[in-house]
Amino acid sequence: MKHNGPFAVAFLLVFAIFMLAPIVVVIGVAFTPTGFLEFPPSGLSLRWFRAILDNPDFMHAAWVSLKLALVAATVATAFAVPAALAIGRGSFRGREVVQSLLMSPLMIPTVVLGIAFLRFLTVMGLNGTFFGLMLCHTVIVTPFILRLVLASVVGLDKSAERAAISMGASDWTVFRRITLPTILPGVVGGWVLAFITSFDELTVTVFITNPSTTTLPVRLFSYIAQTTDPLVASVSTVAILFTVVLMVVVDRLYGLDRLLIGEGKR
Amino acid sequence: MAFLELDRLTKRFGMITAVDTLSFSVDRGSFVSLLGPSGCGKTTTLQMIAGFEDVTSGRIMLNGRNLSAVPARERGLGIVFQTYALFLHMTVAENVAFGLEMRKIDKPERARRVKAALELVHLSHLADRYPRAMSGGQRQRVALARALVIEPELLLLDEPLSNLDAKLREEMQLELRRIQREAGVTTLLVTHDQSEAMALSDRVVVMEKGRLQQEADPFEVYDRPKTSFVSGFLGKSNSLRAEMGRDGRLRCAERVLTGPAAGLMPGAVEIALRPERIEVVDAASGIVSGCVTEKVFLGNQWLLRVATPLGDMIVLRRNAGRNEAGIGDTVGLTWNPEHLRILPAEGAA
Structure with missing residues (x-):
């Protein structure tokens, strides 16, 4: 194997520090026993983690975020899988248009999207509702799922499906028993990324929530605007931990690098 | 009556006619090859029989029923695909059991038939493996077992051996024939490999550009080709341009050649002569003489290219343990006139 030169090693080191330092600081601050942001912490305390449980605003926001992410990722998956199958294998008119449309939330600046969603939801009378929020998040996360599922659809062997048909399988059976298991790594990876x-x-989200549907990131954002105590750090630490656990589970199941690099075949 | 019968089967894709009024039939229990170069329409024909392509016109009859109205899933055919098309997330046994499961066959009976099918292809010891961890030849056998376990009326093989290396391919040819005979299943093989078609089949159907060229047993297709395409596609052949005179004489490069009666109209014809039917003799005593321009040693044979007044001819000589004429030597070539095949000139048919 080729070894990296000292320059490359130094570069990677600096890069890793740059990426990880903020996370380390946040986690460190979360364990402080004092009432202000302090790094390195002067002692170790779970005081600010207990404070989360005592703060109904954060608990509610976390619950909203969790529900929202679950529903939005699942609904978007239900749309993206058939769409990816059609785009990946079909040769219908307007195939590229459909694909660009579904991918467009990635290309439009999020602020523009936010304003557009705000207007739309107000016109529809859905502003501030959980349903409206769910609709918008579904649109935002769809491209992530579509990308990963498309990558696995491209590696799909059409003749395997034909073989199943020739053996008497119905369309639904073919999808459930042959197609879906084959693209499952892409579907699960896409779902997690969407989540x-x-x-x-x-x-x-900042544009389209009201106090009853405030999500965790929005709650954190507005909290920081008013006060700066270590509560934000402990909430962030829990969120980081949650994400890491999710990633590890997916990695164990399907191999993260394969999913993200987009190799369709297992 | 024929078991499988194609009647003026035609398939058009827009302006292109992929299969053009193709008719042939397959007897019950026989092994028939559909042979032709890539793009000749043989795979499209197979797809139509399988039900994956619509038929533009014509009929496909299987055991007295018209398949046109039957959807692919109800045709009950066993199909082995070029890529094997195994279900990679299922074990070998699960792959083989899939068709039985679809037929709602109960578990004990299913297990019994899966076992029998795997025994037939000599894979019983790998029943719990996943296809990913298997060699090409083994995957091929799984695909065969999976296609045969449902006891299909007709087994369709789409270039099943083309992904195997040469040695394995020869082995699998023998295996395929044994399995087909043991299972007694009527089989249609699609292939571009003429030696495979000849080695395996009871009958060969040669196709080119969507049209039937010849349908006969392998010996006849090789020995009595009907068209210059068939002659050139199956094995090596010398093809000489000639003229059939009004007097019934055959003229090639201003020489009169003796040949078998051809029953062709006077005009341009083509003479086909197999290189192994040509004898090398003294320059003086041959029908033609020429200079050896190329000499290739093939192990069991020598291949000579000889420039003659009739045109370049290739000659195959059995390796009889001695050296042959060398490059630059002048030799005579002779043959039994019975072995000349007079065919309609290319393009005139």
Whole structure:
């Protein structure tokens, strides 16, 4: 194997520090026993984690975020899988248009999206509702799922499906027994990525929440605007931990690098 | 009556006619090859029989029923695909059991038949493996077992051996024939490999550009080709341009050649002569003489290219343990006139 030169090693080191330092600081601050942001912490205390449980606003926001991410990722998956199958294998007119349309939330600046969603939801009378929020998040996370599922659809062997048909399988059986298991790594990977994206989303969500549907990122954002105590750090630490656990589970099941690099075949 | 019968089967894709009024039939229990170069329409024909392509016009009859109205899933055919099309997330046994499951066959009976099918292809010891961890030849056998376990009326093989290396391919050819005979299933093989078609089949159907060229047993297709395409596609052949005179004489490069009666109209014809039917003799005593321009040693044979007044001819000589004429030598070539095949000139048919 080729070894990296000292320059490359130094570069990677600096890069890793740059990426990880903020996380380390946040986690460190979360364990402080004092009432202000302090790093390195002067002692170790779970005081600020207990404070989360005592703060109904944060608990409610976390619950909203969790529900929202679950529903949005699942609904978006239900749309993206058939769409990916059609786009990946079909040769119908307007195939590229459909694909660009579904991918467009990635290309439009999120602030623009936020304003557009705000107007739309107000016109529809859905502003501030959980349903409206769910609709918008579904749109935002769809491209992530579509990308991953498309990558696995491309590796799909059409003749395997034909073989199943020739043996008497119905369309639904073919999908359930042959197609879906083959693209499952892409579907699960896409779902997880969508879940995390929705769970983290701030820029668009800020425009379309009201106090009863405030999500965790929005709650954190507005909390920081008013006060700066270590509560934000402990909440962030829990969110980071949650994301990491999710990633590890997916990695164990399907191999994260394979999913994200987009190799369709297992 | 024929078991499988194609009647003026035609398939058009827009302006292109992929299969053009193709008719042939397959007897019950026989092994028939559909042979032709890539793009000749043989795979499209197979797809139509399988039900994956619509028929533009014509009929496909299987055991007295018209397949046109029957959807692919109800045709009950066993199909082995070029890529094997195994279900990679299922074990070998699960792959083989899939068709039985679809037929709602109960578990004990299913297990019994899966076992029998795997025994037939000599894979019983790998029943719990996943296809990913298997060699090409083994996957091939799984695909065969999976297609045969449902006891299909007709087994369709789409270039099943083309992904195997040469040695394995020869082995699998023998295996395929044994399995087909043991299962007694009527089989249609699609292939571009003429030696495979000849080695395996009871009958060969040669196709080119969507049209039937010849349908006969392998010996006849090789020995009595009907068209210059068939002659050139199956094995090596010398093809000489000639002229059939009004007097019934055959003229090639201003020489009169003796040949078998052809029953062709006077005009341009083509003479086909197999290189292994040509004898090398003294320059003086041959029908033609020429200079050896190329000499290739093939192990069991020598291949000579000889420039003659009739045109370049290739000659195959059995390796009889001695050296042959060398490059630059002048030799005579002779043959039994019975072995000349007079065919309609290319393009005139």
